[in-house]
Amino acid sequence: MFDAIELKKQFPIFSNHPDLIYLDNAATMQKPLCVLDAERFYYENHNANVHRGAHRLATAATDAYEGARHVVAQFINAPSHEEIIFTRGTTEAINLVANSWGNSLNTGDEIILSTLEHHANIVPWQMLAERRGVIIKIIKLDEHGAVDLAHFSSLLSNKTKLVAISHVSNAIGSIQPIQLICEAAHHAGAKVLVDGAQAVAHLNIDVQELGADFYAFSGHKVYGPTGIGALWVESNTLNSMSPWQGGGEMIAAVSFSGSTYAAAPYRFEAGTPAIAQAVGLSAALTWISALDRAALLNHEQQLRQQLEEGLIQMTGISIHGQSPDKAALTSMTFAGAHPYDVAQFLDHKGIAVRVGHHCAQPLLQSLGVSGTLRASFAAYNTSSDVDAFLVALHETLEILG
Ligand SMILES: Cc1ncc(COP(=O)(O)O)c(C=O)c1O
Structure with a gap:
């Protein structure tokens, strides 16, 4: 078992922002004290x-x-x-x-x-x-x-x-x-x-x-x-x-x-x-x-799966990128809401995600969208981060949709 809760204690940013749910790891990762x-x-x-x-x-x-x-x-x-x-x-x-x-x-x-x-x-x-x-x-x-x-x-x-x-x-x-x-x-x-x-x-x-x-x-x-x-x-x-x-x-x-x-x-x-x-x-x-890399990879993949299973239960969400070999991030758009608006609402709830073209404009053009909302995982993310994201997203889409 990979103990993300214990590991998270090594990251001072989370002591300084106890309510932060950081899902913008593909943009930049938080730094351990060492x-x-x-x-x-x-x-x-x-x-x-x-x-x-x-x-x-x-x-x-x-x-x-x-x-x-x-x-x-x-x-x-x-x-x-x-x-x-x-x-x-x-x-x-x-x-x-x-x-x-x-x-x-x-x-x-x-x-x-x-x-x-x-x-x-x-x-x-x-x-x-x-x-x-x-x-x-x-x-x-x-x-x-x-x-x-x-x-x-x-x-x-x-x-x-x-x-x-x-x-x-x-x-x-x-x-x-x-x-x-x-x-x-x-x-x-x-x-x-x-x-x-x-x-x-x-x-x-x-x-x-x-x-x-x-x-x-x-x-x-x-x-x-x-x-x-x-x-x-x-x-x-x-x-x-x-x-x-x-x-x-x-x-x-x-x-x-x-x-x-x-x-x-x-x-x-x-x-x-x-x-x-x-x-x-x-x-x-x-x-x-020094970490168990296989367990870390497995942990991150489980978080992505948990997230994508939750998204599939909700209506009006498209997941972009379904490669069988996929890293621990999920890009999505919403039928009734703009990703920027969704991200603003999530930010009010302490959840940090990325929106936009992710510096990959030709890719997004090929997908036929101008921007997506991206949640990306790291070692310190936990299953309760994913739960909180899904609840907050559901509430946000109720308001915006
Ligand atoms: C796939 C990929 N390549 C290159 C870069 C550029 O990295 P940096 O801005 O650290 O030079 C990024 C940053 O997001 C990236 O995700």
Whole structure:
């Protein structure tokens, strides 16, 4: 049994807001005390800039920052910590790939995306397409909101250079069969970038088993701080990539006749990095690794099932995304009420949910809706959260309908 009630006590936000029912976890997760403590401890005991100083604090700060890189590598089973680049988050990680590796693409080369991508995994490729004449192709979804693998295969050709796809859809929860996608893409000679923003907190990530070339995620979506994330790049690909931002920390030598660059991953981390946030991320990953991940996944799935069973009992509710392989979130619309109005009512009852296009406008257009209300789960949610949501939703729809 997964004891969410006990675990919830580790999250100060719930002591400060005892009535809060937080179901906006896909947007950002709450932080356990150990993450907050780790950042505070770092600032109080080790604060210095990394990689440069000859004093003991600089050494301690560098050790803490580089230690975090090892923890990230271990968490996603990367072969080496030197394949981990710290970024501000998933968005910056994808932009890094588009602006570095992407420059090796030429007119007529093709990139495949899917209909359910977050804007972070669409817009950087559109910008690249404009710069380099690259063509973007889009995989359709089947009627359940899962990626249509037959259509994907039909798009692959020797012109395909990259498949960029989310592991888990933030808007409708579909989990993509990344292993199959990587095998097919590699067979066609293409690389695969996986947007893992919604996956890392829920699924066990093993980048070697998945077989991807790039894997990106954000710290704040896995119980860690904002402003930090990571990009894993397979080493051969990584070593072929040029830096995308210039400055301190990323160079080997600088003169006015030209500069040379540091080895990876450092040549991708220009300027002072988010040191305390990396320490916080390390604490978050260590924290979640100590949980029974299978039991956690099961717990979150049970909450989703409880929610969806409750929604089915009510009239006028459409659930968007019914992929057989689905993460712990539910997106819905209402026959007689606008999702924004429903969310406002729920907020008055202390229930936090997300409404809107979830930064996935093309997906919502394909579903024929302008916005949905999304409830998404994390380790600290309980079955009574779901009960409270269902009761509050019922009352809200009575008033609005
Ligand atoms: C699937 C997916 N990709 C990318 C992002 C962007 O993440 P960030 O804003 O942390 O860079 C998000 C955030 O919601 C997401 O859900």
